[in-house]
Amino acid sequence: MKIKNNPIATEVQESDNIPTLCRGSxxxxxxxxxxxxxxxxxxxxxxxxxxxxLPAGATHKAAWLPRDARLPINRCNxxxxxxxxxxxxxxxxxxxxxxxxxxxxDLFRRLQAAEPEERAEVFRDYLTVHxxxxxxxxxxxxxxxxxxxxxxxxxxxxxxxxxxxxxEGAVLKGWVESRFGLTPRYHIQALRxxxxxxxxxxxxxRSHGLYGTxxxxxxxxxxxxxxxxxxxxxxxxxxxVTLYRGxxxxxDHEVLAKGEHGQYTILLNNLSSxxxxxxxxxxxxxxxxxxxxxxxxxxxxxxxLPGLLQGEDEFLVIGGVFDVTLSTI
Numbered sequence: 001m002k003i004k005n006n007p008i009a010t011e012v013q014e015s016d017n018i019p020t021l022c023r024g025s026x027x028x029x030x031x032x033x034x035x036x037x038x039x040x041x042x043x044x045x046x047x048x049x050x051x052x053x054l055p056a057g058a059t060h061k062a063a064w065l066p067r068d069a070r071l072p073i074n075r076c077n078x079x080x081x082x083x084x085x086x087x088x089x090x091x092x093x094x095x096x097x098x099x100x101x102x103x104x105x106d107l108f109r110r111l112q113a114a115e116p117e118e119r120a121e122v123f124r125d126y127l128t129v130h131x132x133x134x135x136x137x138x139x140x141x142x143x144x145x146x147x148x149x150x151x152x153x154x155x156x157x158x159x160x161x162x163x164x165x166x167x168e169g170a171v172l173k174g175w176v177e178s179r180f181g182l183t184p185r186y187h188i189q190a191l192r193x194x195x196x197x198x199x200x201x202x203x204x205x206r207s208h209g210l211y212g213t214x215x216x217x218x219x220x221x222x223x224x225x226x227x228x229x230x231x232x233x234x235x236x237x238x239x240x241v242t243l244y245r246g247x248x249x250x251x252d253h254e255v256l257a258k259g260e261h262g263q264y265t266i267l268l269n270n271l272s273s274x275x276x277x278x279x280x281x282x283x284x285x286x287x288x289x290x291x292x293x294x295x296x297x298x299x300x301x302x303x304x305l306p307g308l309l310q311g312e313d314e315f316l317v318i319g320g321v322f323d324v325t326l327s328t329i
Contacts, residue, residue: 062257069180080181084320092294100221118132123226153219171209173271175220182270231295240292243274246284261324268319275313283328290325
């Protein structure tokens, strides 16, 4: 039976450039209720195994993250089979990266004490000092590898905005794979076979992007943690945001189930770009995907660190299985 606990919209100003926020259900499952003992689907509790909330005509198998789209281990508090599944989209809970809060407690104390308009600068200053971004020689940089000293979190996010199939894109997809256990499904080409040339090319680009950098993935850990803290403070009580993505054909996506009235269940790449502006999404395809994205699956968006991404209202969304609605322009 389809769940009727539909999200309730918060009171936000109607604007094409302001995310549509939704409050989650108060009956959301806790981490202890949803975390299985292993990555096998058949070990999940019966309460999470049904077809509730799927599009009409979908089977319960569409709710689960396919085995070849996940790793057996990750570095956060929920396994990939849970955080990548459809139930998590409907009932999200916080995703905590291992050790980040403990290792960087000073950063979060400073953010707590800062005024709202100062927090972005506090974050930038902390990363600059902690990772010696302006003094790479303090971390052993000898100048032999030209340009790699500037390969920091800023360069990765900006590189993604220009081309998600770039070396920077491979680093970000690799970070999601490492931290959340969600394997990339596409980088230049489809990545279905780990033994394929396409997968080898992705691994090569990822390793080149990480080589000679200063704890780059640890920098990205803090970007995610900062984003989550800011989203919680700015949109307290909201669990989802409605985002859009322009596409030219659904065949470019992994469709797990098809329902009525443009409803689909799809498997997104482990990191994808969305926008909060439907009008902006229209510029990238003849069809529009509308998705209720858990705030916990937003790695970054342009409003969190002003000046880093401009002009696209872009959100970087961590993937998995999602219910989406397809409509025309």
